[in-house]
Amino acid sequence: MTRNDNEFQDGTASGSGTTTTDKFVFPRWTNRLREISAVAALGGLVYAVVLVYGVFSPETSAMGYAPTQPVSYSHALHVGAMGIDCRYCHTSVETTAKANIPPTSTCMNCHSHVRTESPKLELVRKSAETGEPIPWVRVHDLPDFVYFNHAGHIQSGVGCVSCHGRIDRMEVVAQDKPLTMGWCLGCHRNPEPNLRPKEFVTDMTWQPPNGEDPADLGARLMKEHGIAPSTDCATCHR
Amino acid sequence: MPRPLISIGLVLVALTLVPIGCIYRARHSVKGQPRIQVVYDMDNQYYYKAQSADDFFADGRSMRTPVDGTVARGDLRAGDPFFRGRVEGDTTFVTEFPVTVDQDLMHRGQERFQIFCAPCHGLSGNGNGVVNIRATALAEGTWTPPSDLVGQSVVDRPVGHIYNTITHGIRNMPSYKNQIDPRDRWAIVAYVRALQLSRNASLADVPADDRAALENLGTR
Numbered sequence: 325m326t327r328n329d330n331e332f333q334d335g336t337a338s339g340s341g342t343t344t345t346d347k348f349v350f351p352r353w354t355n356r357l358r359e360i361s362a363v364a365a366l367g368g369l370v371y372a373v374v375l376v377y378g379v380f381s382p383e384t385s386a387m388g389y390a391p392t393q394p395v396s397y398s399h400a401l402h403v404g405a406m407g408i409d410c411r412y413c414h415t416s417v418e419t420t421a422k423a424n425i426p427p428t429s430t431c432m433n434c435h436s437h438v439r440t441e442s443p444k445l446e447l448v449r450k451s452a453e454t455g456e457p458i459p460w461v462r463v464h465d466l467p468d469f470v471y472f473n474h475a476g477h478i479q480s481g482v483g484c485v486s487c488h489g490r491i492d493r494m495e496v497v498a499q500d501k502p503l504t505m506g507w508c509l510g511c512h513r514n515p516e517p518n519l520r521p522k523e524f525v526t527d528m529t530w531q532p533p534n535g536e537d538p539a540d541l542g543a544r545l546m547k548e549h550g551i552a553p554s555t556d557c558a559t560c561h562r
Numbered sequence: 563m564p565r566p567l568i569s570i571g572l573v574l575v576a577l578t579l580v581p582i583g584c585i586y587r588a589r590h591s592v593k594g595q596p597r598i599q600v601v602y603d604m605d606n607q608y609y610y611k612a613q614s615a616d617d618f619f620a621d622g623r624s625m626r627t628p629v630d631g632t633v634a635r636g637d638l639r640a641g642d643p644f645f646r647g648r649v650e651g652d653t654t655f656v657t658e659f660p661v662t663v664d665q666d667l668m669h670r671g672q673e674r675f676q677i678f679c680a681p682c683h684g685l686s687g688n689g690n691g692v693v694n695i696r697a698t699a700l701a702e703g704t705w706t707p708p709s710d711l712v713g714q715s716v717v718d719r720p721v722g723h724i725y726n727t728i729t730h731g732i733r734n735m736p737s738y739k740n741q742i743d744p745r746d747r748w749a750i751v752a753y754v755r756a757l758q759l760s761r762n763a764s765l766a767d768v769p770a771d772d773r774a775a776l777e778n779l780g781t782r
Contacts, residue, residue: 433726457615457622467603468606
């Protein structure tokens with residue numbers, strides 16, 4: 325056995341050799357370091373992808389957006405408990421692209437006589453007095469390069485609940501759907517399950533009568549009214 | 563593999579679950595922050611949108627009202643009977659409908675009545691809608707119960723008067739002219755008349771064919 329100058333034997337066994345040295349000898353488990361790092365790198369990559377997708381997907385970042393509003397107006401109380409129809413306030417939803425947020429005078433229809441002292445309505449009373457609008461915070465907001473039209477959808481019998489969820493249970497309005505292009509197209513390609521007779525569009529709990537499959541009813545309505553949602557780019561990007 | 567390394571590895575793996583947990587939470591809760599936008603593209607373009615705010619105008623609104631004394635094309639409201647419910651050039655209310663009353667108008671009136679009037683006046687027009695029930699229960703003393711629309715006093719009103727009530731309100735009832743357009747107001751008036759008829763009808767008013775069905779109801 326040859327010995328190097330700077331090797332010496334002190335009787336302690338280290339590593340796999342019969343000789344021990346002052347040099348660092350990689351322990352045996354490091355033989356698998358290559359595999360371990362390969363697995364770690366692969367895992368890390370998958371993890372990074374999952375993380376980026378998770379953080380930026382609209383389901384995470386856009387759905388459930390519920391900004392604090394200047395007045396704690398509750399759809400759960402007015403729509404859910406008192407059964408006021410959406411169109412009492414959002415009057416233009418059937419006839420124009422935009423669904424209007426009601427003016428203060430609509431609130432004052434009732435609130436000049438009920439809850440007239442409520443501190444929660446302070447801002448509403450002030451607004452009615454001075455004519456300053458209430459600065460409601462926008463919840464649903466498509467990019468400005470997208471054209472959307474409420475009237476077209478309501479007149480074809482797409483219910484509010486298909487796109488806004490159970491508004492009648494929300495104390496504060498929250499975005500319920502992702503509002504991505506994929507989501508829009510998903511329905512434009514397959515609208516049947518979301519169609520209903522026009523008179524029930526604002527009904528949050530409507531189900532087809534006699535337990536009929538919504539898709540069957542939808543298919544019938546599409547034929548009757550010639551409904552054919554377009555998937556051409558120019559329908560929504562004009 | 564030495565134990566400390568294994569522990570560190572396990573801790574690292576455990577830590578990676580934290581962001582996943584945060585994401586899971588964000589997906590299943592409501593939040594006050596708008597969505598994260600890395601690239602804004604052309605999401606927010608500088609033009610006025612409906613009901614948007616802008617400090618260019620003194621009142622802070624981007625939507626403008628017509629200049630005083632002007633009328634937009636197609637917006638001329640000529641015709642007292644239709645637009646004001648009054649005899650042309652006079653202040654007396656019309657007693658005849660200035661529109662043709664048919665099935666379509668009735669259906670429209672029913673729908674609009676249930677949207678705009680039923681919260682206060684009730685689905686049957688008896689003055690006891692859900693809002694009235696809740697407001698009365700609060701017992702604040704500021705609420706006037708809505709009138710019974712099928713009672714004699716409203717039955718005696720000319721149609722033009724009811725139209726005028728919707729347009730301008732009456733005593734404690736607010737005006738609905740901004741929420742309901744003139745044709746729909748007439749549709750509602752027609753439906754109110756139908757409610758009055760149905761509420762004050764006797765069996766003799768029911769068509770002979772349907773009378774038997776109603777009589778059977780009583781014996782069941």
